Structure formats: C-alpha cells, structure tokens
Amino acid sequence: MLTAAPLFAQVPLKLSPAAAVSTSAEHAIDLAANGGCQEALPVLKKSLSQALDKQVEYRVAMATARCAMGLDQGQTAVNALWILKRDFPKDPEVLYMMTHYFSQLATRAAQEMADLAPTSYQARELEAESLESHENWDAAGNEYRKILEQNPNLPGIHFRLGRVALSKTESAANTEEARKEFEAELKIDPRNAAATFWLGEIARRSGDWGQAIPRFTDAAKLDSGFAEAYLALGMSLNSAERFSEAVAPLERYVKMLPGDAAGHYQLSIAYARTGRKDDAVREMAIQQQISEKNPGGVRP
Structure with a gap:
C-alpha cells in the first residue's frame, strides 16, 4: 500500500514578500562582504527602497554605502549615508562613515579645483579658508584681498576680511579695520545679517x-x-x-x-x-x- 508523501515534498516552500526581500538582502550583504560589490550593489539599492526590518535596513545601507564608495558611485553612497543618518542619527559608525566620506569628497573637489582652475576666486577662497583654519591671519587676508582685486563686488569677501581682523590680537586698529570691512560688505550685500550683527557687536x-x-x-x-x-x-x-x-x-x-x-x-x-x-x-x-x-x- 502506497502512503502519501510528506506535504513539503509535494509543494515548494513559498516565502512571504517581506521574507523574500530580507533573504535577498542578506544574500547581497554576504556577497558584498566577500568582494562582490559589483554584483551586489543593484540588489542592495533595490532592497533599500523596500520595507525592511530595522537591523536589516542598517546592514543593507552600510553595505550599500561601502560598495558605492568603493565603486566611486557618489550619488548612491550619499543616498545610503543620508538614510543611515536619518534612521540611526547617533550611531558612531554612521557618523564616522559620513565624516570620512564627505571629507574625502571635499578633498577630491578641492584638488580638482586646484588642477582645473587654480587662479579662480573659488580656489583662492579655499586657500584663504585653509589659512584661516591654521590661524595664519595675515596670509589669509592677503588671499582675500587678491580676490577683491579681480572681483571687487563679490559678496562675502569683505565680511571674511572683517572676521580675520577681529581674529587678530585685539587692538583699536584691528577693530577699526574690521568695522570698515563689515560696512564695505553691506554696501555690496545689504542683507548680510552676519556683517550687520558684527557691526552691532563692535558697538556693544x-x-x-x-x-x-x-x-x-x-x-x-x-x-x-x-x-x-x-x-x-x-x-x-x-x-x-x-x-x-x-x-x-x-x-x-x-x-x-x-x-x-x-x-x-x-x-x-x-x-x-x-x-x-x-x-x-x-x-x-x-x-x-x-x-x-x-x-x-x-x-x-
């Protein structure tokens, strides 16, 4: 007498849509971890657009960001990082990755500017800002003045010169220089709230x-x-x-x-x-x- 075969031998197990997405995502995460980013990234991107368990979402977004960064797909990397920042705002690894990647993008953009437009006012402004960050006030001021020689009505530069003057050793001469720069800024950009504020602060x-x-x-x-x-x-x-x-x-x-x-x-x-x-x-x-x-x- 023949007996019926077990049910699971007759009907293949069918995953729910959510489980299928999760399984596909886990496979893509494993693939990415083993060097298969090129193949895994399309699946990871698709998974991110679907409803996922919170921890699965975290791992998918992390894998997406890392793969996209490695494959130089900037927009995909940024999208994944913003998802991570939105949903896991206090996670140290998320903050580290954002700091690392955006710093990398900034460095790359600055180098491209230096290569393609070394004499542009934007390149000079970046150089001046770098000098400011190292408290090299005189050199920073010189760079800003060079910008004004070529672009006398460029908004923001007189304001920066005013801030440079206030950053130097406090003296009546430096304060007066700052006041003049802030007033010059308002002649170019009357709606500059920061320049207006600092004129008030000097008076206060x-x-x-x-x-x-x-x-x-x-x-x-x-x-x-x-x-x-x-x-x-x-x-x-x-x-x-x-x-x-x-x-x-x-x-x-x-x-x-x-x-x-x-x-x-x-x-x-x-x-x-x-x-x-x-x-x-x-x-x-x-x-x-x-x-x-x-x-x-x-x-x-």
Whole structure:
C-alpha cells in the first residue's frame, strides 16, 4: 500500500514578500562582504527602497554605502549615508562613515579645483579658508584681498576680511579695520545679517548702545533664526536700562537655545527690573541648574 508523501515534498516552500526581500538582502550583504560589490550593489539599492526590518535596513545601507564608495558611485553612497543618518542619527559608525566620506569628497573637489582652475576666486577662497583654519591671519587676508582685486563686488569677501581682523590680537586698529570691512560688505550685500550683527557687536563691546541696538535689531529681522542676534539685542537693551524692551528678544532666545545659561540670566534681569519677580526667580533658578550641570559654560 502506497502512503502519501510528506506535504513539503509535494509543494515548494513559498516565502512571504517581506521574507523574500530580507533573504535577498542578506544574500547581497554576504556577497558584498566577500568582494562582490559589483554584483551586489543593484540588489542592495533595490532592497533599500523596500520595507525592511530595522537591523536589516542598517546592514543593507552600510553595505550599500561601502560598495558605492568603493565603486566611486557618489550619488548612491550619499543616498545610503543620508538614510543611515536619518534612521540611526547617533550611531558612531554612521557618523564616522559620513565624516570620512564627505571629507574625502571635499578633498577630491578641492584638488580638482586646484588642477582645473587654480587662479579662480573659488580656489583662492579655499586657500584663504585653509589659512584661516591654521590661524595664519595675515596670509589669509592677503588671499582675500587678491580676490577683491579681480572681483571687487563679490559678496562675502569683505565680511571674511572683517572676521580675520577681529581674529587678530585685539587692538583699536584691528577693530577699526574690521568695522570698515563689515560696512564695505553691506554696501555690496545689504542683507548680510552676519556683517550687520558684527557691526552691532563692535558697538556693544565699546558700550555704544545707540549703535549696537539697531544693528542687532536689523540682524534679527534679516535672519529670524539668528539666535545670537536676539541674545545680543537683549543684553544691549538691558545694559541701556531698556528692560521692558529686552524681554521679547530674550524670551525668543531662550526658546531657541533653552540650554544656554546666559539667556536665562539676562532674561531674569529683564524680568526683575520690570516687576516680574516670580518670573525672574524662575529664570535665575534655571540659569543656576544649567550652570551646575555644565560648569564649563559650553552649550549642550
């Protein structure tokens, strides 16, 4: 008498769509790990566009990024890295890979610029920025001036010259040089919020509230996300004893950067001097809590 064959011998096992995708992805990951990136990459890219288990997604994206980097497929590498940054923002390996790859891209682009357009203002600007990073202020300033010789109305260069002047040893001459450069920048680009801010900061440091306050006000209007402009405006208004006017910009600042003790301290002063004692006590307590947690004064 014949007996029926087991069911699994008669009907092939059929994977669910999700399981099939996962199996295909795992195979591609293994293939990539063994040097088969050329063959694995199309499968990895397809897998990334489909629903995956979180850990499988991580491994697929990592393999995609590494293979694409090795095969010099920049767009694919960048896409995979951004997926990793979006879904695993605090993962050390993700941050390392992004730092490594984007640094590599920047170095390559800089070299191409040096080879193809060595006398362009962009090449000179990169050189000047490199000199700035090494605190070689005089040489950086010379490069920026060379740019202006060829492109006198190029936005941003006078601003950088102003920052270079302020980065040097503090002196009346350097401060005056910076002020002139920031003013020159605004003649070219009247909407430069940073140049406007620094003109306000120069005035604030010298106690000239009449100049500082309108500059900071303008900077905040030009760039509503410019947090430092709100703090500097509030500080200047406090110093000018215009406490009721200081409240609004300081409240705006502590909402933008709640972890900065300086904002809460300045706001507590404004509250105290406008009769809002309970609010002043609250802000001072917040300031003290932040300072105790972060005694170095560095913003979280």
